[in-house]
Amino acid sequence: MKLQFLSNKKAKQSSNENRISEEEVTIRVSKEVQVQLDLIHFNKKDLVLVKGLQPLIEENIESIVDQFYKNLEFNSGLKAIINDHSSVERLKVTLKRHIQEMFNGVIDELFIKQRVTIAITHVRIGLQPKWYMCAFQDLLESIIDIxxxxxxxxxxxxxxIKAVSKILNFEQQLVxxxxxxxxDRII
Amino acid sequence: MKLQFLSNKKAKQSSNENRISEEEVTIRVSKEVQVQLDLIHFNKKDLVLVKGLQPLIEENIESIVDQFYKNLEFNSGLKAIINDHSSVERLKVTLKRHIQEMFNGVIDELFIKQRVTIAITHVRIGLQPKWYMCAFQDLLESIIDIxxxxxxxxxxxxxxIKAVSKILNFEQQLVxxxxxxxxDRII
Ligand code: HEM
Ligand code: HEM
Known part of the structure; x- marks a missing residue:
């Protein structure tokens, strides 16, 4: 296990403790995007599970984000991209916000637009898709461990776990x- | 659960029954690819787990592949691509082989080359990456359920489950x- 948990003992809990209802989550998307969600079997039940995780993610957000950037340092090219355009300290702030929003229980045009904008930022800094995919996997593993x-x-x-893997897959599709x-536009 | 299992009763087993040793698996890749594997924390232990799954995958390969193409039929565009270039019946044969090879316990230049060739086939038929990603998610979910x-x-x-999600992520990177x-080449 790579993440440092707040407590050393296993502190298993039932997710019943913060049960969310389907009324508290929103999926409002175009027909095309709905097909994307249908193909990965992502529905309101999954979004309920995702939103139910939000407190846990908040509690562990420091470790998730620390692990994320520590991992990228294995690759000197990625480290250079980060230092050329920003810094780990600054990116930790934006990544924290980004991850927490993923667990808001809302998938709508704004959610999608924000993610597309962030993806475009990464095209501009010259990040190859394969490294992006690696980063998603690291994130998935951190969340699975939590x-x-x-x-x-x-x-x-x-x-x-399945719900999270789906919402991360959906974000990968958008990216x-x-x-x-x-x-296409740049060329 | 979407897959039809061979038996109706839960037939849980210990993976000890087909324990594989690290000598029976191979990771032989370039430095760059090794960095990709490092970033997703994929090591020989994972490959051992993946190879340990092979008998289970073989046993359930019909259901996995049936589910895969049934799912694609939700999207009439994808159905049209398939019928323009091939047929579900023919693709089931190649997909079966492809999935089974994923569980061979060998990641080397040949494994990578074969996967790159298959990816290029999909570029040529005009399959957008986002649909490719959806298909990987469906595959992951089928295997998780098994x-x-x-x-x-x-x-x-x-x-x-983590080992499989990693090897599928690695294939996505190659794709x-x-x-x-x-x-780039076509343009
Ligand atoms: C799961 C994958 C990733 C997510 C979710 C993510 C998320 C983000 C977010 C939310 C921002 C802020 C965008 C903004 O300010 O509008 C950002 C910027 C940035 N990311 Fe990532 N990122 C990912 C992968 C990576 C990787 C692998 C690198 C490696 C080089 C990277 C490097 C950067 C850099 C340099 C910026 C700053 C760009 C600039 O402001 O010019 N990101 N990322
Ligand atoms: C996990 C994702 C996928 C995998 C692992 C996969 C695997 C394969 C394999 C192994 C082949 C045979 C290649 C060869 O003969 O050399 C193939 C061909 C093909 N695939 Fe896929 N596939 C995937 C997704 C899709 C999707 C989403 C479509 C939807 C249209 C699709 C449509 C086709 C077609 C039409 C061919 C035949 C191309 C030709 O022979 O001209 N595949 N695929």
């Missing part, structure tokens, strides 16, 4: 489409 | 790099 640490019930844990469009 | 169905031990199940290179 879910496993805190969720008592095996089925609930797995359902939450890749932005890369395609932006690369 | 692991959950068969693995008794929670920790072993989760370790196997996206091929898309980038191939698109």
């Amino acid at each position: 879910i496993d640490e805190y969720y008592e019930d095996r089925d609930e844990s797995l359902a939450a 890749l489409e932005a890369y395609e469009n932006e690369t | 692991i959950d169905e068969y693995y008794e031990d929670r920790d072993e199940s989760l370790a196997a 996206l790099e091929a898309y980038e290179n191939e698109t």
